[in-house]
Amino acid sequence: MRQLRADLHLHTCLSPCGELEMVPSAIVKEAKRIGLDVIGVCDHNSAENVAAVVRAGAREDLPVIAGMEITSREEVHVLGLFGDEGQVMRLQDLVYENLAGENDPEVFGHQVVVDEFDNVLRLTDKLLIGATSLSLEETVQAIHDSGGLAIAAHIDRERFGLIGQLGLIPAGLPLDAVEVSPRSPVGDWDNLPVVSFSDAHFLDDIGKSSTCFVLEEGTFEEIAKALRSEDGRAIMKL
């Protein structure tokens, strides 16, 4: 068993608010440079750059977890983490069906889809900055139905965090963990596992916050076990 440092909440140049330098090889290079063992890609309401980062990571032996940061209709951000790209792409179909509006790049920023070598493939015109019409409960359910882990993002942040938007964790909401912001005091969140990731939109922010896991290897299955404290897998104290 090893201690692996993971930052599983990174944006790419696909997120309108992410800097254009957040391309697959630059993300992987920066993650390796600062010593991360696992990263995850969670763009807003889209997974179109996940496969590219996964392949760029594979070139450098850096495991990349497929993910998405979904905005529920209450404007709560929820991370979905998955074992393979196919699962997150299927969830993306549902998210897109429930996401209205068209992006105006001049107003909100460019949404660039790239390949694993950072070549620009296209711009996506969905309004990724918007909220879906899925309720918080439906969002968590959809993530689970697609085989993923549902984590309430930056739960302590005033905007787009579960507590800021809805005051308290709804009773019976089957979250797999909560994510807290960098340097936040670790609270007691209804006995849910607590992780911290950077939510990086800029290269310089990668790894600003991370979580150390005790795992055999940096895979989705191992991280899922750590969140459930199974088979000796665990989250180290933040």
Added chain:
Amino acid sequence: MSDVIAHAREGSLWVTLQIHQNIVAVASMNDLAGVILVNGREPEGDTIEKAEAEGLPIMVTPLPTFEVVGRLYGLGISGIPRTG
């Protein structure tokens, strides 16, 4: 809603566009008099049952926040004074 928890006082009327069932928990926790949902939004899921169990009145209006608040203000209902 964290603002409501932080600032609302017992007996306040809450005007909101959130329709999540948590409005009932937050309102009851703070002993609010009732909730008005704006822009014609209907409460979701079992919000109504929960509100009935808590004895919390919920009203729905097609008006936007600005207008419903303006009209309530005209009836003499004022905002919560700042406590700092």
Added chain:
Amino acid sequence: MKLQDIRDILGAEVITGGNLLSREVSMGCGADLMSDVLAYGKSGSVLLTGLTNQQVVRTAEMAEIVAICFVRGKRPDEKTVSMASSQGLPLMGTTLPMFESCGRLYKNGLRGVSEYGE
């Protein structure tokens, strides 16, 4: 109603756009969800909000909102202010809560989106 009237009624501090206070405002809009700003922020309105992120300023620009007044003493960061400043979008801040802000403006004759033009 002009922006300067809104400043006076709410005892607001002008954050940026002090030279634009003679602009006419035809409607008021109070919103604390981004999706509501997107859906209900109408051209010619002043937006009252507790949201201070950059997307609010961008959305306001897109919707041709006349000005934003932040309520409950909230203040945007410098980057957001300079963005608004370069767009010619006046920003104000009041310590009054949302309810009191909407109420006072309405009482002074500012109408809402659904009533405007009735």
